[in-house]
Amino acid sequence: MFDTIMLLTMCMLSISIVIALYRVIKGPSIHDRILALDSIGYIVIGIVAVLSIMLDSHAYLETILLIGILAFLSTVALSKYMEGGVVIERKSDD
């Protein structure tokens, strides 16, 4: 019973990844693609959490925090590039 619920959760998370992937491929502007990639990163966190419950293991818990950090960092870098044209400025102009 419990395994069935976990498998069902995994299937729903996979379907939501496919839906977000449609937005990545089809998205009219690049902002849609950035936001869809960000949400894919957070859905992957959920999949890893469900997987660590299914495998009954503590070994994946650091991975969850790591994917969170990397998804946040990549989204911030892409947004900075979209807004100013440069990711890391050399010195502030003001």
Next chain:
Amino acid sequence: MKFTDVFLQTATKTLVFIIMTFSIYILFAGHHNPGGGFIGGLITASALVLLYIAFDLQSVRDIIPFNFNKLAAAGVIISVLTGTASLLFNVPFLSQTFTYVYLPLLGKTELASAVIFDLGVYMTVLGTTMTIITSISEDEK
């Protein structure tokens, strides 16, 4: 064009400490749990990259006056010296050992000599990654 990243800069001031703490935890947890020097160095580098993105290259360099080239070189030297030190005890190169000591606050703790090797790997990875990123962002547009 100058815009004020108040939200990003305020969030970064909090998040850098959390990511740094996580990277130090990963570095010392690497003996019995997933982690180690390589991934710890990469997480520290990601914290520094977040600092570079939120602020700019020159002001972060004023805050953290580190020469990352020398950090990578020091890491390699530490790793090699850890391997060479095992020759002093008549055991093969890169042998490792561990012992149990009673620390005042932590109780019975396992201290392994592989931690020093991991520290060298950590410094090398951090120095190499930050050298690549800063030298890319430094060149002319």
